[in-house]
Amino acid sequence: MSNNIHPTAIVDPKAQLAGSVTVGPYAVIGPEVRIGEGTTVGPHCVIEGRTTIGRDNKLYQFSSIGAMPQDMSHGGEVTELVIGDRNTIREFCTFNTGTFKEQGVTRVGSDNWIMAYVHLAHDVRVGSHTVLANNVTLAGHVHVGDWAVIGGLSGVHQFVHVGAHTMIGFQGHVAQDVAPFMTVDGNPLAVRAVNLTGLKRRGFSDERQRVIRQMHKLIFRSGATLDQAKAEVEGLRGQGGDEDIQTMLDFLAASTRGLVR
Template sequence: MAHIHPTALVHDRAELADDVVIGPYAVIGAEVRIGAGTRVDAHCVIDGRTTIGRDNHFYPFGSIGGMPQDISHGGEVTELVIGDRNTVREFCTFNTGTFKEEGVTRVGNDNWIMAYVHLAHDVQLGNHCVLANNATLAGHVRVGDWATIGGLTGIHQFCKIGAHAMLGFQSHVSQDVPPYMTVDGNPLAVRAVNLTGLRRRDFSNARIGVIRDLHKLLYRDGLTLEQAVERMQALLGQHGAESDADIQVMLDFVAASKRGLVR
């Protein structure tokens, strides 16, 4: 049996693994499924069609799986899917998706999400991300793996944040942030390559050197975006398989950008 505090309200149809812990005054809705090892602390509300994986920890006063804050939403049943080993601190709000996309908001694995973070409808958050206090992600935002989003940062609808990017404190994000870059400010500007993050993830000096070349082509050589893409493509095949993969991540991101890159 799950460990449910006597004051908690857990719907009869909710599906909880045997070792789930539900704290005082928490509320678990009818269409919620929670995987093994997950803990839900006091006064946390998990509702909607929400599926949660293993070994997550939800701290007090969160609102997880609420309806999207989208004026066009007509009450359709949509979903929130959360992976494994995520830490979600106090007062976070995660909404379900809308049918403007596939109807699912997704959170990956191993994310560290601090207090008051908001994930709006249809957000797609990758793995190993850090979101500091009061980071606010509007609808349809995409965040790649290993991204770090500083406190009080706001991200506009439909923006994309590339893998390994670092967004500084109070960043105002209204365009796409390329992989590997460090950005901050209002207006937002690219400052450098996220060297600290890459080194922490055991990127070799050779790989980092190529990524610094990508930064130079995009931001230091005075090239148009089309010219920079051509020069990046020309780097493929020159520095080994790992660097080729890093270059391709950048090329794919640029090709998929619809709001334009921060430049």
């Protein structure tokens, strides 16, 4: 057994752990688990199911990773959890595998900061560079875009999509899709402004910020119908933010839960 694995840990012989993986006391790792170089598994973590974890992740104590989905229709089919690289996963997190209602995979990207007691249900997709604060709960089939920030004690309803570069405030009750680049909070949840602080931190140019502010006004402040607003957004092309315009239009086209406005 590797010197990096504490003698009280239980690691199934069939598990595939890279040589530099560190496993803390009393952790349990199942036979279908694969873990990449440099990842640290804290004390008392349980990693089971068909779970793949990439490089240089840090899992803190008492997390449950890769358990079967909490879905009463799940018949024991073999599904997966895939986690990327350089994620921080704090204490008492619970990530479940997917179901065949979607693609059979729950997926987490890279460079995410995931705080204590976060729950990722079956078939969730979390992008990269996100922040999920303490006690965030994502129901089944929720998709979260890159660079999104979700405030503590927030719950996201099943099938909701959260766009890239969004900011959801503390105790958000998220029952509809949240458009990219927006800050939302309150009860009921509402769009408050463009997430300019986040965009500036990520180096968005003045031109890109201006176009995003125009999209915000057209969609959320003009009083136009959503179809009218989308047509107006199309007319903004050529002003230096075409990539962001496409991100917004693609998101709106895929929205099925209605839009937080």
